[in-house]
Amino acid sequence: MRSHQLHKSFKLYRSVNTTTRHHSNNPGAEYRWERNRKKVGDELLAKRETMHGRQKRGRDYTPLFYFLVKQIGKPWDKIFSEVCGRLDTTVPVFWLVALHEHERRDLVCIGESSYYPGLYVDGRGILQQVNSSITGKDVKVTCRCCTHTYIGELVPWMD
Numbered sequence: 001m002r003s004h005q006l007h008k009s010f011k012l013y014r015s016v017n018t019t020t021r022h023h024s025n026n027p028g029a030e031y032r033w034e035r036n037r038k039k040v041g042d043e044l045l046a047k048r049e050t051m052h053g054r055q056k057r058g059r060d061y062t063p064l065f066y067f068l069v070k071q072i073g074k075p076w077d078k079i080f081s082e083v084c085g086r087l088d089t090t091v092p093v094f095w096l097v098a099l100h101e102h103e104r105r106d107l108v109c110i111g112e113s114s115y116y117p118g119l120y121v122d123g124r125g126i127l128q129q130v131n132s133s134i135t136g137k138d139v140k141v142t143c144r145c146c147t148h149t150y151i152g153e154l155v156p157w158m159d
Helices: 003-009 031-035 040-048 062-070 076-086
Strands: 107-110 114-117 119-121 127-129
Touching: 062 076, 062 114
Parallel strands: none
Antiparallel strands: 107 114, 119 127
């Protein structure tokens, strides 16, 4: 198998152990309570539904974000078709990539302290960075207890 073919087979996300100490599980609403709030006409449906919620927890999409940043200047259709085959859902793609002008942001924060440049698809269908002059120096470090990063690089605390 050629190296570029091997590269395309890797997933662009990884599973995270959400049962470890000090890890927020992003609990959200309890699906078991929502399940029994169905209307009377939906009784049969409510009985057949499972107790499993609709959120997928324990996913780290950092490989996806690195991949997208490396694809700046390339055709969006090719990028998106490759991404679709390597993800469990395409929703995280649009955390970074704005499809509409009003959604564009210079800097995107994923999680509490991981920053990436905002991306968009231009009129020619090419993936572009919203503001190419953005660097790690533009990240505002809000507290000393967190490790802030810009595309994986440590952002130092400025006094």
